[in-house]
Amino acid sequence: MHETRPAKITSPIVDLGGAHVKLMPLALIVGAVGVGLAYALSQFQLQRFSYIYLVNFAFVLTMCIGSLFFVTISHLTRAGWNVTLRRIAELYAQCLPVLFILFLPILIPLLLSSDGLYVWNQGGWSMTHATNDLKDTVANLPLADRPPLEQMKAAYLNKGFFAIRWVIYFCIWGGMATFFLRTSLKQDTTGDKKLTSWMQAFSAPAMILFAASIVFSSMDLLMSLEPLWFSTMFPVYFFAGSVLSSLALITLTSLNLQRSGRITDEVTTEHYHDMGKLMFGFVVFWGYIAFSQFMLIWYANIPEETFWYEYRMDLENGWGILSIILLVGHLFVPFLFMMGRTMRRNKNLMFIATIYLLVMHWIDLYWLVMPQYARAGGEIGFGFMSVLADLACTVGIIGLFMGIFFLVTRDKPLVTLQDPRLGEALNHEVH
Amino acid sequence: MANETDNSNDKELVGLLAQFDDPTSLLAACNNAREAGYKKMDAFTPFPVHGIDPALGIKRSFLPFIVLAVALGAVCVGLGMQFYTNGGEIGGVSTDQSPIFPGYQFLISGKPHFSLPANIPVTFEVIVLSSAFATFFGMWIINKLPRLSNPLHRVSRFKRVTNDKFFLMLEAKDEKFDKSDSEAELNQWGAVAIEEVNQDLTDTKLPAWMAPMALIGALLLLIPPVAIFSAYGATNTKPRLHVVPDMDWQHKFKTQVLSPNVSDPDTPEYLFANRRAMRQPVEGSVRFGSLETDSEMFRGIKKDFANASMTVGMKKSMLASTGPQDEEENLDQWITGFPEGFEVNETTLARGKERFNIYCSVCHGYAGNGDGLVNQRAVALAANGQATWTAAKSLHDAVVKDASKNPTGRIYDTITNGRNNMGPYKDQIPVADRWAIVAYVKALQETGITPVGADAAAEAEAATEAEAPELEAAEEEKEE
Numbered sequence: 001m002h003e004t005r006p007a008k009i010t011s012p013i014v015d016l017g018g019a020h021v022k023l024m025p026l027a028l029i030v031g032a033v034g035v036g037l038a039y040a041l042s043q044f045q046l047q048r049f050s051y052i053y054l055v056n057f058a059f060v061l062t063m064c065i066g067s068l069f070f071v072t073i074s075h076l077t078r079a080g081w082n083v084t085l086r087r088i089a090e091l092y093a094q095c096l097p098v099l100f101i102l103f104l105p106i107l108i109p110l111l112l113s114s115d116g117l118y119v120w121n122q123g124g125w126s127m128t129h130a131t132n133d134l135k136d137t138v139a140n141l142p143l144a145d146r147p148p149l150e151q152m153k154a155a156y157l158n159k160g161f162f163a164i165r166w167v168i169y170f171c172i173w174g175g176m177a178t179f180f181l182r183t184s185l186k187q188d189t190t191g192d193k194k195l196t197s198w199m200q201a202f203s204a205p206a207m208i209l210f211a212a213s214i215v216f217s218s219m220d221l222l223m224s225l226e227p228l229w230f231s232t233m234f235p236v237y238f239f240a241g242s243v244l245s246s247l248a249l250i251t252l253t254s255l256n257l258q259r260s261g262r263i264t265d266e267v268t269t270e271h272y273h274d275m276g277k278l279m280f281g282f283v284v285f286w287g288y289i290a291f292s293q294f295m296l297i298w299y300a301n302i303p304e305e306t307f308w309y310e311y312r313m314d315l316e317n318g319w320g321i322l323s324i325i326l327l328v329g330h331l332f333v334p335f336l337f338m339m340g341r342t343m344r345r346n347k348n349l350m351f352i353a354t355i356y357l358l359v360m361h362w363i364d365l366y367w368l369v370m371p372q373y374a375r376a377g378g379e380i381g382f383g384f385m386s387v388l389a390d391l392a393c394t395v396g397i398i399g400l401f402m403g404i405f406f407l408v409t410r411d412k413p414l415v416t417l418q419d420p421r422l423g424e425a426l427n428h429e430v431h
Numbered sequence: 432m433a434n435e436t437d438n439s440n441d442k443e444l445v446g447l448l449a450q451f452d453d454p455t456s457l458l459a460a461c462n463n464a465r466e467a468g469y470k471k472m473d474a475f476t477p478f479p480v481h482g483i484d485p486a487l488g489i490k491r492s493f494l495p496f497i498v499l500a501v502a503l504g505a506v507c508v509g510l511g512m513q514f515y516t517n518g519g520e521i522g523g524v525s526t527d528q529s530p531i532f533p534g535y536q537f538l539i540s541g542k543p544h545f546s547l548p549a550n551i552p553v554t555f556e557v558i559v560l561s562s563a564f565a566t567f568f569g570m571w572i573i574n575k576l577p578r579l580s581n582p583l584h585r586v587s588r589f590k591r592v593t594n595d596k597f598f599l600m601l602e603a604k605d606e607k608f609d610k611s612d613s614e615a616e617l618n619q620w621g622a623v624a625i626e627e628v629n630q631d632l633t634d635t636k637l638p639a640w641m642a643p644m645a646l647i648g649a650l651l652l653l654i655p656p657v658a659i660f661s662a663y664g665a666t667n668t669k670p671r672l673h674v675v676p677d678m679d680w681q682h683k684f685k686t687q688v689l690s691p692n693v694s695d696p697d698t699p700e701y702l703f704a705n706r707r708a709m710r711q712p713v714e715g716s717v718r719f720g721s722l723e724t725d726s727e728m729f730r731g732i733k734k735d736f737a738n739a740s741m742t743v744g745m746k747k748s749m750l751a752s753t754g755p756q757d758e759e760e761n762l763d764q765w766i767t768g769f770p771e772g773f774e775v776n777e778t779t780l781a782r783g784k785e786r787f788n789i790y791c792s793v794c795h796g797y798a799g800n801g802d803g804l805v806n807q808r809a810v811a812l813a814a815n816g817q818a819t820w821t822a823a824k825s826l827h828d829a830v831v832k833d834a835s836k837n838p839t840g841r842i843y844d845t846i847t848n849g850r851n852n853m854g855p856y857k858d859q860i861p862v863a864d865r866w867a868i869v870a871y872v873k874a875l876q877e878t879g880i881t882p883v884g885a886d887a888a889a890e891a892e893a894a895t896e897a898e899a900p901e902l903e904a905a906e907e908e909k910e911e
Binding site for chain 1 (some may be wrong): 481482493499540541542548551
């Protein structure tokens with residue numbers, strides 16, 4: 001009963017098999033229509049539209065960043081078990097340079113006007129939108145000659161430097177993703193084992209750059225919505241959500257590909273079991289980081305920090321309810337649900353779990369972004385039209401994202417064909 | 432000899448141990464045994480062999496459920512413990528009312544006594560610790576550990592299990608087990624060698640002397656704790672034990688004693704010729720404080736009185752037991768302005784304000800109204816008779832404000848040496864800062880801030896009396 005499988009790809013279909021020819025335009029059209037519809041439904045109010053757009057952009061960006069992390073850490077640790085899943089992650093990471101196009105609707109209004117998504121780009125940005133407590137704190141600085149906080153932060157948070165930073169981030173991510181995918185594809189044809197060593201050597205310095213880029217990009221993208229808020233834990237929180245969502249996405253993609261008859265032999269229950277373990281681990285990690293961030297701020301009880309949570313914990317404005325949903329839905333439910341071995345080895349349950357985790361990740365980002373719109377004086381509105389607009393935007397960006405994925409993938413193999421650790425992956429067994 | 436107990440009659444067959452040379456044949460044998468209906472068997476390998484668990488028909492361990500149950504229990508224990516120790520309340524009754532082992536309601540930065548976010552980290556640690564223990568000891572219990580001896584270790588062939596051989600044991604307890612049949616089956620499944628494993632049944636009783644010895648040992652072990660507890664409650668008239676004698680009796684002379692004879696009594700020799708144990712200072716040494724000759728600057732006393740006067744505060748501290756207590760204070764000795772070398776300007780005033788807010792405001796209040804928080808609390812305690820306290824002066828009090836009764840030099844002296852209840856601040860505040868505070872106090876008095884309810888405060892002041900020197904050093908807040 002126990003036999004060693006040969007290190008050979010045995011599935012009949014290992015690529016999209018031409019499906020992308022039909023699906024790519026379809027996804028892109030759905031995406032364009034969805035985003036356009038969302039803009040129209042929000043009555044061409046750029047500010048309102050930008051916020052929900054940011055939620056969805058962050059949603060796809062985090063999944064791709066997490067995939068890039070998955071590839072890099074695999075090489076860094078010489079992982080053998082996930083070789084058959086790595087290509088999917090490589091393809092998602094390769095979407096990153098294309099995602100820069102989706103970033104432009106955030107960047108261009110910022111550069112062209114003194115308005116846009118981020119309050120630090122507006123005149124008097126911090127004082128107008130801060131809570132009264134904060135205003136008092138900042139206004140009553142003990143030394144009159146001390147520069148106000150926003151003056152100090154303006155050196156970092158200004159449109160020119162912001163744009164430069166984002167170009168750098170996408171260069172780092174794009175460079176890493178392109179290197180990994182190209183090298184891996186080259187190995188598919190040549191089978192050269194040296195390429196694995198190269199990727200491994202590349203992964204260590206790349207990981208350092210990656211860490212720096214995710215720290216600063218998370219602060220720029222989401223944390224600077226509230227420019228006077230402090231939390232050194234925030235990038236780690238962003239990272240935890242990114243990796244969790246990418247693990248869910250990779251698993252979900254693999255499950256879908258196998259349902260449609262592709263790479264059926266290469267990804268086994270054992271792989272899903274381990275992906276399930278990783279997701280379980282990152283659910284706990286997310287909870288750990290989220291709580292650490294909360295508890296430090298709660299305990300220190302400094303008005304400059306607490307107002308961020310105070311607003312989100314207020315049950316009267318509704319954000320408190322969303323916080324509770326997040327705590328229960330993003331931590332407790334998946335914690336118990338993903339704990340069991342039986343669940344992790346069941347493909348149908350894993351399918352449900354991955355979709356559930358992605359929805360929770362989306363809610364997490366909504367919870368990070370949207371309260372800022374309300375705090376800045378905007379009316380989110382939960383009427384039929386605004387919910388429809390948000391829904392259209394979400395569907396639209398996911399459509400665009402899938403279109404980009406098909407564009408990147410085309411007829412590339414969905415599994416590494418000649419990786420030297422293929423045998424280890426195919427014979428992987430969980431104890 | 433393969434089996435040491437072969438020749439003994441007191442033995443019991445535990446099982447048959449079959450040796451295999453490679454994992455594949457072992458796996459095949461395990462499968463065969465399972466299919467043949469054996470249930471009680473075990474395999475031994477030098478390294479983990481994939482697929483051996485299903486081949487042996489081993490079910491998943493229920494250890495994870497034990498750990499889960501313990502972890503959930505730990506949540507309750509962790510939270511409950513903190514609820515109790517932090518003086519949590521149920522129905523208005525706090526655990527700090529408990530007659531024995533009461534909880535304590537610590538007030539930490541205004542948080543509720545029992546607040547969930549603060550308790551999560553401790554609860555988390557309790558969960559992790561108890562889960563680890565549950566895993567470790569649960570594994571012991573499930574595997575029936577610790578086991579001091581195992582009959583397998585008596586089979587010399589078995590020693591190679593940690594090296595390069597693979598073994599399968601069929602246990603005699605199995606219903607299907609029959610010595611000859613099983614042996615034949617094992618041979619059929621490709622066993623390289625088969626050994627009987629026997630449990631040695633020779634006398635397993637402990638030697639007769641062991642039980643009483645253990646009892647005596649246990650009693651002896653009780654002596655140290657009993658000794659400690661009895662000493663804990665007893666009084667002792669003997670001098671204490673000197674653990675480090677050469678620290679307690681050092682080879683040195685105390686100051687101002689004669690150097691003892693270091694030789695024979697008949698031909699005395701001394702350490703130093705002049706028989707002093709203490710040496711004269713080196714030529715050119717400067718005594719600490721001897722450069723502070725400017726009495727205006729350092730004592731707030733006019734130069735004319737520099738040699739005659741000793742400040743009141745100094746008298747109090749130096750001559751408390753010997754000197755005259757009620758000597759009339761010469762108010763003319765104090766300087767009325769500021770000494771040369773100290774300039775009153777914006778910088779020194781700002782400095783004075785800062786120092787005042789740090790050192791003085793706790794009692795005298797930020798505006799000098801005598802309403803500092805320490806004072807408020809002490810007055811409240813004194814009103815209940817829980818402490819003795821002379822209320823801090825308002826700096827806007829008529830007597831304090833009066834430049835003839837309280838010239839600047841006297842204020843300086845008050846800061847330096849203390850007055851009445853107030854302690855000396857000369858060790859905390861440098862000279863220039865003291866003058867800066869004096870300047871700031873004068874500025875405060877000039878602005879003449881009148882506190883809310885000043886009349887009532889003034890009456891209270893009058894009642895407690897203003898100038899009478901408090902002979903008895905005020906006790907600090909005393910809780911009962």
